[in-house]
Amino acid sequence: MSLLRRLPSGPQSGTDPDALFDAFASWNADRGLTLYPAQEEALIEVVSGNNVIVSTPTGSGKSLIAAGAHFAALARDEISFYTAPIKALVSEKFFDLCALFGTENVGMMTGDATVNADAPVICCTAEILAQIALRDGADADVGTVIMDEFHFYAEPDRGWAWQVPLLELPQAQFVLMSATLGDVERFQTDLTRRTGRDTAVVKHAERPVPLIYSYRTTPLHETLEELLSTQQAPVYVVHFTQAAAMERAQALMSINMCTKAEKEAIAALIGNFRFTTRFGRALSRLVRHGIGVHHAGMLPKYRRLVERLAQAGLLKVICGTDTLGVGVNVPIRTVLFTALSKFDGTKVRRLRAREFHQIAGRAGRAGFDTVGYVVCQAPDHVIENERALAKIGDDPKRRRGYARKKPPEGFVGWSEDTFEKLQTAEPEPLTSRFKVSNAMLLSIINRPGDCFQAMKRLLTDNHEDRKAQRRHISHAIAIYRSLLAGGIVEKLAAPDEHGRMARLTVDLQEDFALNQALSTFALASFELLDRGSPTYALDMVSIIESTLDDPRQILHAQLNKARAEAVAQMKADGIEYEERMERLAEITHPMPLADLLFGAYETYRRGHPWVGDHVVSPKTIVRDMYERAMTFTEYIQFYELARSEGTVLRYLADAYRTLSKTVPEHLKTDDLVDLIEWLGELVRQVDSSLIDEWEKLANPAEALAAGQELETKIRPVTANARAFRVLVRNAMFRLVELAALDREEDLLELYPDVDWGAGLDAYYEEHDEILTGPAARGPALLLIEEEKELWRVRQIIDDPAGNHDWGVGAEVDLAASDEEGHAVLHVTGLTRL
Template sequence: MILDTTDTSQESSRVQKPLKAYLPHHGALDGEAILDRFLEWVSEQKITPYPAQEEALLELMTGRHVILSTPTGSGKSLVAQGLHFKAMCEGKRSFYTAPIKALVSEKFFDLCEQFGPENVGMLTGDASLNWGASIICCTAEVLANMAIAQGEEADAPYVVMDEFHYYGDRDRGVAWQIPLIQLPRTHFLLMSATLGDTSEIERKIESRTGQRVCRIHSEERPVPLDFLYAKTPILESVEALLQGKKAPIYIVHFTQRAASEQAQGLTSAKITNREQRKAIGEAIGGFRFDTPYGPEIKRVLRHGIGLHHAGLLPKYRLLVERLAADGLLRVICGTDTLGMGVNIPIRTVLFTQLCKFNGEKVSLLSIRDFKQISGRAGRKGFDEEGSVVAQAPEHVIANQRIDEKMKKGSSRKKIVRKKPPERGFVNWTKETFDKLIWSPPEKLESRFRISHGLIISFLKSADGTDSEAPGYHGLGDLITQSHEPAANLRTHRREAARFFRSLREAGLVEVESATEGGQRVRVSRELQRDFSLHQTLSLYLVDAASALDREAPDYALDILAITEGILQNPMPILIQQQRKARGELIAQLKADRVPYEERMEKVEKVTWPKPSEDFLHATFDLFSAKHPWVGTDAIRPKGIARDIYESSSTFDDWVKRMEITRVEGVLLRYLGQVHNTLEQSVPEALKTDEVEDMVGFFRAMIGRVDSSLLEAWENLVQPGANADPKAPSSAVPREYDLVADPKALRARIRGELQQLVGALASKRFEDASHLLNPESQKNWPPHRFEEALAPYFEEYEAIIRDTRSRQAHFCVIDEVSPRQFRVRQVIVDHRGDNFWAIEGNVDLQSDGNPADPLLRLRSISE
């Protein structure tokens, strides 16, 4: 078998010298010499390139764009390395983009190994490393933002766009299209295993750049696939695959609940032996499964079963990926995130069904989705072939068993044949499976669209310049050059004009006189630097928030209600809120002896909490009357974050109270959206101290549960827009200093103190220790908290953690020397004595915005 890339551990062991060693020491090389050097390195790795790889490399070296459409594992990464090598030989920069941060991070480390860490940088939102490097790994949105900000002047001579089929994604596709329009001097390598017809895209790129596009397609796989349509119950299918030595198996589900339930069900099967379970335990080591769902995940993992879906916390998904990469998991139950390029090496893909909900209705899988997922089967360098298995519908399998029993005469009972589900189901057959296997992917369609956020980005690009371009005119040029059919261009221009007028009416953009005469358009100077409108209804948020009375006692809560109202509904959480509310009402009505029919009538009217519902609907009706472009979008009242904030709940407490352990990751992601929207989409002028405290409260909560989401936020949205391409290699796009923003500093300190108060109130002393700065954690182990608070709990029933404990005068923050602060948080008791307090320090001398908690605890005492 031919090995063609350096992605696996076997291949890495063959590396003689990194690519960096083949770079010229003096002067630039021509394309032929560069190709010769690169192929010399390839030969040293004992790699024999496929014809498609050779053709792609040759076309790139001659200065053409390349669209590379070859199967997963067929060596597209090798071609990308060739383009990065060409750029470095010429003393130029190159970019690698991918749709998800995990892929960007993975590629970053791969390229560091070959080109040296000093030559590779990364920018994803999670990390900003070495921005001035010759090779930059980033998400597609980062490159799109840079393309908007810098246009043709962007220092991006070469760009690799991986997983280019995202060009056709309904929500994100525009980010893949913008660089193709805004960077006409760039040479592109566009790669995917499932591109389909790209002829129109090729024509547009050639027209815009003046360079020929070469499309290279191959169906040759390094690891061939076999296919099976299974008519046995899924447990039997899994056991047969394990016995046939076809593990690891990824079982594909299309709901998070189904994946979780399947993982639980498989724990009764014999998946692993004692030695394998011991190895898993050693690999897990001291990992903290410290959230409500953590113990369940740990139990499943110890059976050799992984769980992987977006409802899990990021840290649990990363743990599953690490254990899978080490070959310790024999079965993984997950959702179709596998098709997004998640790095989980597997031998077999098992589809539980061939239909899914596509956001509007349940339909059969698209050919592209099927091929993206099934193409992950087969581990290059380990397997001679991969397997793709599709389960027949459950009712078909059950009825087949009934027919078999009837033929044998083994059942004398009256047999009732099983019917297909009436809802959420579209039938599929063996013919459906065959069509998905052998048909080409659907044609990639342009998903260009105008949004308020796009307009703001273009206008920001002109800030600090003396001309309208590229900001004002750049948007019009983008529409003209877009890949949309000509018939759609007028619609996009009208939509852009409507959006611009609404932004101007809201005071978010200004028209002013230009120095050379005439007028120029810019973003309002009163807005914070990082103001953004990335939610569809963000403009409504500004409009409705401006109508509130800042002096009203519930002003901050009303801001929160509007913020939650513009976000998408996290339905698993809302349904559970509704179920809990109905259960409480039924219990009350039963106690009051209300008749059954009347009880049910009252219960049917109960939904999830919708604070400020009348205000939201009234203001939204006025807004939509002025702005008909909102179309079918509607306000979505809900009170998830509000309930957490008003009750001063910890994350774990609220998850347990709502009984949503299986979707705690959904809650964390939702709270992250609330935090980001409050921070970035509420204009600075509308933020009171309590609103700032609210932001700090949610920031501290998110950081306590899983800091990876916060790290993404701290680097902010659009990190590439204002990056200086000539900055030194140690530079990052922006550094945030809390000391320069006293309101944000105060909010963060107060938020962290409130999280600590919550942990102490619940007597979760281990959690309390982890809420301290690492320098303090070693001095404050859990038992010390217990000892310090023992006298308090002898005197008082509990620590109060509600709106009373959040009153501003109970938290004192004093700057005792430059960048050093003394803090004191009063512990509120039920008698109102309030003699006890938490005292500590905050030191920002070495880091203006540390990812770790700020508090260095001195004492908890009277």
């Protein structure tokens, strides 16, 4: 039954706490559920209009408290906001709340996707709510704020977004939730002072599923075998690098995880699921053996497959990283730590109490288990020494003579004592991460009232210490002076009709800080390009790519590849080592149009200062893949990105969405439309879930009715004829590129039945080189004869004389292409016309 039907009716019923609580509790009881004491306590405070800080263990039902807060806000005819740290969680919660309150009553805002923004219940990222708070302050139409995973308040780069709503929305009721908040007394006092509401703290709730801790000095495979034999599976084996997780999973293939019947059940659930990449084929072998892998670098469909298999109880072991600690609902009975130290990007250090509890809290899920287990492995060298000494026995002379294995260099160790202290340690106090930005000043200057007083209050009454506040004040003054000097802001001699003491001289774009910050810069930059240039379409792509977030793993791989190629060339040229090292330091990842983009950005920023918070970043990933005429799999293999497939796909999907939404129709040439269609089809054929999600958001009611499929039925790759022609053209041009580089071995690896050597020898007897410029890859040099079951194609080679008398012939198998999700060619050879 819809929760909305339980809204109390009658005079003042929406503000009667008892009526609200009874209505919500009875709805919950009708579902066969009983409220935990901590849930009851929190909900009583919520319906009474108080702020609530919920610091209860994982699995104790915080989501139900959030639903109760939305329910109470609806009864009071107020707008309620739910915030989460990542867009995927926002989207997931959006559909959950649609199921509870109806799609017409729930909206979503993530900065790059907005659905039903006028709804009374809004799901959004913390940054979106922070910008609304800065823009409208106490006048914002925000009645209730539910901030999930509130420990992100302490995140160095993003924590400001969790703090700003607390500072700027005194009219709102706050519900702050996390399993690992630590001491919250200062938040309790601060919220009461700012909002005038009492603030209740709900903590120390009894964990619905108690945890049992143990420390092991047996090798990991023996530990796992014991856990499996004592019915403590499924086991989540926690690693702190993606590489270690995959290596461990492969090493565990020697353990017999499942019975024959269980393996048959796994195969049945997998069904016709497509494992389309090299990593996917490795994962297929693992999951059929009862072993899962889970980390942020995987394709979304692979992560979802592992989660579904785990939810069905079919995976005995999942090797992954600590990403499972953020919002993924997978039933895990045992969490097994392989280490209690990790590299945090700067140094190797032991886990903090908050990190430990976030991960350990995933063990034992209500509704699945009566008890959960948390196991920690001793360091490998300690285990090896223990086993060696056990073999030696009690002979003191032999024990003294044993040369103990030492830890590796730079190792930060842990012990059973470390493990025990972490179990009882309170999470560290949350550290304020307030920061000042261009967008912050522009938002406050643009809203009604005295911006100087508003900014003074924000800078002197935040959660920072006095030293940090003085630093923020200096930074804010510097930004304000630059806005004055640039003519963006003018100070007024007397307040205007809105009480402003200063005002902007430019019109801010609507929701300027809520959407892609550099989208207007991209629109302005398009005008700098020559539409008649043969590289126009690719240059448009480069402008869009410069506005997207940097995918660190891909750029690092490109840099490594560029440096390796440069070293090889310098060695061939006889350049000495010292000079090679100097030159290598100057090499970066490829950055097309860098000079044009940096120059345009500086000019644009002077008139549009809010973009100063987001620096343009030239890069080439979409363009690189297109120019190299590579498939997704080839690109992953070329840059050795198997562990980052998901990162690559998310970037390509973001680029496709931004190209589709940002480039005006009148600027789209046929070449650019071809490229956009190709990119969309490439993403869809690899993993359609990201595009499917955008389509679901357009019609959430249909998405709810359809339910969750393991893998959306992929449309045939040949159905989009325009995109498929580009796929064929790229596949054929890839052969031309390899031929131009005289890469006969690579050609033979792709098509071993073709006599490439003879064809290349004959061609080079007549011509000096094979051209690969824009004209060489254009549609004019690809001849296609379309038939019902196959296409006959010929890629004409662009020779220096312009004779166009040689080419590569092939047949395109349409049925096989639909099966594989890319153009399947049967190449007939490199021949003269």
